[in-house]
Amino acid sequence: xxxxxxxxxxxxxxxxxxxxxxxxxxxxxxxxxxxxxxxxxxxxxxxxxxxxxxxxxxxxxxxxxxxxxxxxxxxxxxxxxxxxxxxxxxxxxxxxxxxxxxxxxxxxxxxxxxxxxxxxxxxxxxxxxxxxxxxxxxxxxxxxxxxxxxxxxxxxxxxxxxxxxxxxxxxxxxxxxxxxxxxxxxxxxxxxxxxxxxxxxxxxxxxxxxxxxxxxxxxxxxxxxxxxxxxxxxxxxxxxxxxxxxxxxxxxxxxxxxxxxxxxxxxxxxxxxxxxxxxxxxxxxxxxxxxxxxxxxxxxxxxxxxxxxxxxxxxxxxxxxxxxxxxxxxxxxxxxxxxxxxxxxxxxxxxxxxxxxxxxxxxxxxxxxxxxxxxxxxxxxxxxxxxxxxxxxxxxxxxxxxxxxxxxxxxxxxxxxx
Amino acid sequence: xxxxxxxxxxxxxxxxxxxxxxxxxxxxxxxxxxxxxxxxxxxxxxxxxxxxxxxxxxxxxxxxxxxxxxxxxxxxxxxxxxxxxxxxxxxxxxxxxxxxxxxxxxxxxxxxxxxxxxxxxxxxxxxxxxxxxxxxxxxxxxxxxxxxxxxxxxxxxxxxxxxxxxxxxxxxxxxxxxxxxxxxxxxxxxxxxxxxxxxxxxxxxxxxxxxxxxxxxxxxxxxxxxxxxxxxxxxxxxxxxxxxxxxxxxxxxx
Numbered sequence: 204x205x206x207x208x209x210x211x212x213x214x215x216x217x218x219x220x221x222x223x224x225x226x227x228x229x230x231x232x233x234x235x236x237x238x239x240x241x242x243x244x245x246x247x248x249x250x251x252x253x254x255x256x257x258x259x260x261x262x263x264x265x266x267x268x269x270x271x272x273x274x275x276x277x278x279x280x281x282x283x284x285x286x287x288x289x290x291x292x293x294x295x296x297x298x299x300x301x302x303x304x305x306x307x308x309x310x311x312x313x314x315x316x317x318x319x320x321x322x323x324x325x326x327x328x329x330x331x332x333x334x335x336x337x338x339x340x341x342x343x344x345x346x347x348x349x350x351x352x353x354x355x356x357x358x359x360x361x362x363x364x365x366x367x368x369x370x371x372x373x374x375x376x377x378x379x380x381x382x383x384x385x386x387x388x389x390x391x392x393x394x395x396x397x398x399x400x401x402x403x404x405x406x407x408x409x410x411x412x413x414x415x416x417x418x419x420x421x422x423x424x425x426x427x428x429x430x431x432x433x434x435x436x437x438x439x440x441x442x443x444x445x446x447x448x449x450x451x452x453x454x455x456x457x458x459x460x461x462x463x464x465x466x467x468x469x470x471x472x473x474x475x476x477x478x479x480x481x482x483x484x485x486x487x488x489x490x491x492x493x494x495x496x497x498x499x500x501x502x503x504x505x506x507x508x509x510x511x512x513x514x515x516x517x518x519x520x521x522x523x524x525x526x527x528x529x530x531x532x533x534x535x536x537x538x539x540x541x542x543x544x545x546x547x548x549x550x551x552x553x554x555x556x557x558x559x560x561x562x563x564x565x566x567x568x569x570x571x572x573x574x575x576x577x578x579x580x581x582x583x584x585x586x587x588x589x590x591x592x593x594x595x596x597x598x599x600x601x602x603x604x605x606x607x608x609x610x611x612x613x614x615x616x617x618x619x620x621x
Numbered sequence: 622x623x624x625x626x627x628x629x630x631x632x633x634x635x636x637x638x639x640x641x642x643x644x645x646x647x648x649x650x651x652x653x654x655x656x657x658x659x660x661x662x663x664x665x666x667x668x669x670x671x672x673x674x675x676x677x678x679x680x681x682x683x684x685x686x687x688x689x690x691x692x693x694x695x696x697x698x699x700x701x702x703x704x705x706x707x708x709x710x711x712x713x714x715x716x717x718x719x720x721x722x723x724x725x726x727x728x729x730x731x732x733x734x735x736x737x738x739x740x741x742x743x744x745x746x747x748x749x750x751x752x753x754x755x756x757x758x759x760x761x762x763x764x765x766x767x768x769x770x771x772x773x774x775x776x777x778x779x780x781x782x783x784x785x786x787x788x789x790x791x792x793x794x795x796x797x798x799x800x801x802x803x804x805x806x807x808x809x810x811x812x813x814x815x816x817x818x819x820x821x822x823x824x825x826x827x828x829x830x831x832x833x834x835x836x837x838x839x840x841x842x843x844x845x846x847x848x849x850x851x852x853x854x855x856x857x858x859x860x861x862x863x864x865x866x867x868x869x870x871x872x873x874x875x
Contacts, residue, residue, distance in 0.1 A: 207752060217721055217748045219678045221773040221798055223780060363684055364674060376677050381799035383775070482722045483675045485748065495697045496726030497674040 206230065208397025211522065212480070213515035215487045216396035219376075225383040226396065232303050233402045246295055250409065253294065253327070254284040257413045260421065260576070265546040266563075273569035275562065276426065276576045277549065278414050278442060287552065287581030288410060288438045289320040293389055295406035297324040300387040307331040307386040311375045313340055313368035313434070314507035314554065315347025316581055317391030322356035324389070332356040335374040337367040340506045347585050365500045368434075368510045372484050392435025393514040396485035400515050404440040411445020414576060426576040428453045428565070432557040433473070433528070434507050436514030438580035443526065453527065456517060457561040459503030460530030466491065470501035472513040473521045474530035480518075483511070488518045504533035504589065505553035507581075531560035537593045539563050540583065552581035553589065623666070623714055623743055623767045623790030627825045627846060630665055636842040637665035638874060639827055641718065641851040643686040644669050645695030649703050651863050658867030659854075660711045663874045666847065668745065669707065671700045671719035678747040680802035682852040682859075697723060701735060708740030716743040716769065716790075724749075724757065733760035743767030743790045751787040758787055769793050772818050781821035791825040791847060794818050796832070802852030805831025807840040815844045835873050 208214045218226055236242040250256040259282070263275040280288040293310075300308055308330045312318030318334040325332035334351055338360040341348055351358050364370040372395070379388045393403040418425055429446055431439035433456040446452040461469030464477070470491070472478040478489040481496055491499045491511045503509040520526040531539070536553060539560035543549050551559055555578065562577050569575070583590060591599040630637055640659050644652050659667065672690040676683065708715055717736060724732045724746065736744065743766055749757060751770065761768045767790025772781055774797060785792070794815065796805045805811070818826055828841050829849030833856075841848045850873070857869045 215753055216750070217753055218750065219747050220750065220771040220784070221775055221795065223750065224775045224777065364688065369675065373675055373677050377680070377800045380678065381803075383798070479726075482725050482748070483720075484677065487725075492722075492726070494726065496722040497691060 210519035213518040255282045260417045270566045272567040273573040273575045278578045280580045281582035285320045287316040289317045292406045293320040293324045296389040305387045309333045310389045311371035315344040322351040322354040326354045335371040338362045339366040392437040393440045394435045407441025408444040410441035415445040426574040428575045430455045430558040430562045431578040436517045442578045456528045457557040458530045459508035460532040461502040470503045471530040473528040488515045507554040531557045535560040550583045551579045552583045555580045637847040639666040639849045641668040644700040645690035646686040662867045662870035668718040673720040680800035682802040705739035714742040718745040721749040729756045730760045737764035745769045785822040795830040
């Protein structure tokens with residue numbers, strides 16, 4: 204590769220030798236597409252006819268009144284096909300896969316949103332598809348697994364390590380080092396070896412480009428603060444990239460505070476002090492690791508933010524101070540989600556609800572003439588089991604028990620598995 | 622240095638054998654026992670793998686060995702202590718195999734200097750391409766240690782020559798795409814690939830990935846200089862116990 208994709212000390216491409224020609228090919232295809240205005244136009248056309256671009260910005264009037272401070276606006280990435288911003292990156296990489304003449308795609312997934320988006324893209328473009336998903340996540344995100352399988356993808360539960368997102372990434376790389384000739388690895392976030400961080404951020408920049416235009420045309424001004432949740436960092440990079448040159452706009456990235464500070468209790472690489480710089484999964488960034496360099500377990504109520512590393516681009520913005528990083532705890536996140544559902548009838552995913560939680564903490568202290576913009580990166584349909592557990596809804600529990608009894612009765616009469 | 626050692630040994634036998642263990646798997650005591658039985662069985666060189674939680678280039682057998690070693694309490698400090706004992710007790714060259722973060726977190730130059738002090742002769746770092754490795758390569762050269770890089774069936778002649786410039790000791794050639802420990806077809810195609818590898822380097826060639834039997838070993842004779850057995854020895858240990866590893870190695874060489 205000509206370029207190593209560094210953002211000051213972060214990034215790079217620490218890849219096994221066998222993948223060097225594959226990355227050369229990917230870099231060439233990416234740079235060629237980026238230099239070709241027709242490619243971006245094809246991408247925008249695809250997203251406006253297959254997904255729901257441009258996604259609107261919603262004024263959250265009731266939340267604004269309730270919190271009594273800044274005016275709250277919400278960028279509606281939940282209205283994308285498959286229910287999250289993940290579609291942006293995946294459809295872009297689908298077009299690149301076609302350009303490279305490959306016929307199979309693989310992907311890792313945490314919450315399952317990226318897996319569903321990839322399976323959808325594979326179905327649309329006619330690619331074979333294998334999705335690697337931590338066994339822990341398979342267990343907590345069954346609805347997404349169901350849809351991936353319905354769309355013809357093979358879902359492989361990964362039992363190694365902590366059986367979550369990072370282990371799914373390792374396993375996807377193991378597939379790729381074997382099958383690179385006909386397979387593209389559609390990495391789901393702005394992490395991994397160059398050119399992935401930059402390429403994924405490029406596809407996601409469609410969020411920020413739209414949002415900036417919409418704020419100017421609809422409100423006549425830019426927001427004062429912009430909030431996005433940060434797992435790997437792709438939705439944050441997408442929204443922030445629209446405002447990087449606007450010094451008056453404060454960018455706030457919100458990580459998973461989990462059960463609070465202390466290694467193993469959260470997945471906040473930048474907002475808390477537990478992470479240190481390291482190299483894993485092909486790139487250099489802040490990782491939650493021990494002094495020996497072994498990756499540690501992380502915790503978050505949201506599978507999509509439950510990850511040891513973070514985009515090298517955001518790690519750099521952390522160090523330069525261009526983005527402020529905060530963390531929201533599991534409890535704050537569930538409360539923020541409930542408030543949003545009750546006040547606005549919007550259902551932000553648990554991941555996105557981190558951005559809402561932080562914005563809700565800050566909005567009351569801001570002036571009524573100030574404006575904040577929150578990225579609703581996804582919707583929470585997939586989280587129904589987790590959310591129902593978190594708020595301990597008795598009617599939901601009753602429903603599941605009844606449903607389970609029906610399945611058990613049927614299995615018994617069929618003499619099948621129990 | 623390793624190249625001279627290998628050339629000297631090749632005067633007496635046509636094909637050398639390098640084996641691999643994961644330090645601390647299943648325990649440090651057993652690691653010592655494995656080295657002893659492998660050396661006694663006639664192994665010429667050995668890779669000592671320092672466990673890492675994210676061994677991206679390794680297949681299921683070595684992946685599990687890494688995870689189990691860490692679960693059993695393996696640390697870098699203990700692995701370095703064990704390596705020092707091993708090099709003091711056995712008269713063959715030992716290399717480290719590990720992932721870059723282990724060096725990076727410790728401090729690359731200091732890590733390499735420690736390698737030198739404890740008698741390790743070289744290293745294989747599969748996620749560290751030469752483009753990212755200037756500090757490592759400089760320190761290795763300074764301490765007269767051998768950085769070993771990897772030729773793959775996907776490497777162009779140009780890439781092989783580039784790798785050759787940064788490599789000393791021997792060249793690790795992988796027999797196929799994929800991760801460690803899966804099956805390899807030992808046939809004509811592999812023979813042709815090794816001829817291509819020869820054309821790109823004057824260093825001895827070591828062939829690994831999927832070598833598991835006497836038949837594989839015999840196939841490699843005359844085509845490469847060193848055969849590498851990694852996952853299969855671990856598999857034998859897991860299936861038949863640590864005592865079975867020495868006889869297994871013996872049966873391959875003889």
